[in-house]
Amino acid sequence: MHSRAEYDHGHPAQLLETLNTAVLLLDAQLHLLYLNPAAENLLEISRRQITGQYWPNVVKADAVLVERLSSAAGERNAFTEAELELHSATGRRMTVAFTATPLATNQLLLEIIQVDRQLRIAHEELLLTQQQSARELLRGLAHEIKNPLGGLRGAAQLLEQELPQADLKEYTRIIIGEADRLRNLVDRMVGPNNVPAKRVVNIHEILEHVRSLVDAERYADLVIERQYDPSLPELSADADLLIQATLNIVRNAAQAGAKQIILRTRAERHFTIGHHCHKLALRIDIIDDGPGIPAQLQDRIFYPMVTGRHEGTGLGLSISQSLINQHQGIIEFCSEQGKTAFTIYLPLENTNVC
Ligand SMILES: Nc1ncnc2c1ncn2[C@@H]1O[C@H](COP(=O)(O)OP(=O)(O)O)[C@@H](O)[C@H]1O
Numbered sequence: 001m002h003s004r005a006e007y008d009h010g011h012p013a014q015l016l017e018t019l020n021t022a023v024l025l026l027d028a029q030l031h032l033l034y035l036n037p038a039a040e041n042l043l044e045i046s047r048r049q050i051t052g053q054y055w056p057n058v059v060k061a062d063a064v065l066v067e068r069l070s071s072a073a074g075e076r077n078a079f080t081e082a083e084l085e086l087h088s089a090t091g092r093r094m095t096v097a098f099t100a101t102p103l104a105t106n107q108l109l110l111e112i113i114q115v116d117r118q119l120r121i122a123h124e125e126l127l128l129t130q131q132q133s134a135r136e137l138l139r140g141l142a143h144e145i146k147n148p149l150g151g152l153r154g155a156a157q158l159l160e161q162e163l164p165q166a167d168l169k170e171y172t173r174i175i176i177g178e179a180d181r182l183r184n185l186v187d188r189m190v191g192p193n194n195v196p197a198k199r200v201v202n203i204h205e206i207l208e209h210v211r212s213l214v215d216a217e218r219y220a221d222l223v224i225e226r227q228y229d230p231s232l233p234e235l236s237a238d239a240d241l242l243i244q245a246t247l248n249i250v251r252n253a254a255q256a257g258a259k260q261i262i263l264r265t266r267a268e269r270h271f272t273i274g275h276h277c278h279k280l281a282l283r284i285d286i287i288d289d290g291p292g293i294p295a296q297l298q299d300r301i302f303y304p305m306v307t308g309r310h311e312g313t314g315l316g317l318s319i320s321q322s323l324i325n326q327h328q329g330i331i332e333f334c335s336e337q338g339k340t341a342f343t344i345y346l347p348l349e350n351t352n353v354c
């Protein structure tokens with residue numbers, strides 16, 4: 001085992017100490033010999049605590065990984081895994097890119113880079129640009145529809161006044177009624193475009209309001225559980241818009257037939273949303289135990305008119321996403337049979353210093 005002091009300035013080994021990549025050295029029995037500061041950081045352990053320990057236990061490595069590591073050390077086969085699941089010492093799950101290289105001494109050199117953070121950011125940027133172009137397209141289309149619609153409605157009104165027989169007015173009523181319905185639909189498709197009226201609000205009051213609204217809709221056997229973090233600070237937001245954004249998500253879960261919905265709040269430190277890094281962000285998880293979002297819808301779920309229900313409009317989630325975007329936040333989700341989790345991230349402290 002090398003102590004930090006042995007890594008003199010100018011010595012190539014000193015580079016390990018400054019590297020951003022986590023580097024670890026294991027013996028052939030997978031006991032920890034050395035880890036650099038980046039590895040201490042990533043795995044949330046201090047080398048003083050754990051040198052000499054059996055590494056697979058520290059990161060809860062599964063049997064498959066243990067087997068591969070042992071044979072890598074024994075048979076001198078290096079291997080690389082683009083996406084591997086590991087746990088930090090505090091139990092935080094992460095996806096990492098992983099390389100194990102056996103050394104001549106039968107020791108094993110590990111290089112680990114956390115990738116889920118990068119994957120998430122790349123995925124989010126794509127999501128935001130896609131949604132933005134979809135919204136622009138719709139806005140253009142809406143304009144083209146609403147203008148002639150206004151003309152149609154006006155003409156029907158004039159015609160109504162000129163009609164000699166009252167029973168003929170039934171037809172002009174239909175024209176006017178349908179024109180109004182179409183205009184309404186187009187407005188909802190395009191989504192809200194007004195600037196949020198921000199005030200200091202308490203996120204738990206907002207969630208409690210949503211809960212009481214969904215409770216009042218009386219879904220059979222539905223239990224809504226709260227897991228609030230009472231230490232969260234207040235945030236500056238438009239309460240009505242946040243209520244609408246959250247309600248759409250919770251209501252979807254109830255309509256999908258969930259029996260339990262969990263509303264959870266947490267703080268996230270140093271969190272990137274789109275291109276902006278925030279010192280502190282609020283995280284709201286809405287987790288349900290329903291059947292999950294149909295696989296063929298998952299890539300398009302935030303687009304308007306995408307629905308899996310007969311009576312659905314497919315507008316709920318697209319409206320929620322644009323309301324949260326207006327607050328510089330983002331909505332993500334993860335869904336499988338029996339567990340669907342929507343997560344809303346909202347910046348709390350608006351700073352680009354992370
Ligand atoms: N929690 C959920 N569980 C299962 N399916 C969901 C859930 N949330 C959304 N969905 C699916 O996503 C679709 C789109 O939702 P949304 O945009 O609110 O439109 P709508 O509710 O009008 O269909 C729903 O029709 C449903 O198929």
Ligand SMILES: [Mg+2]
Binds near residue numbers: 248251252315316317
């Ligand atoms: Mg809906």
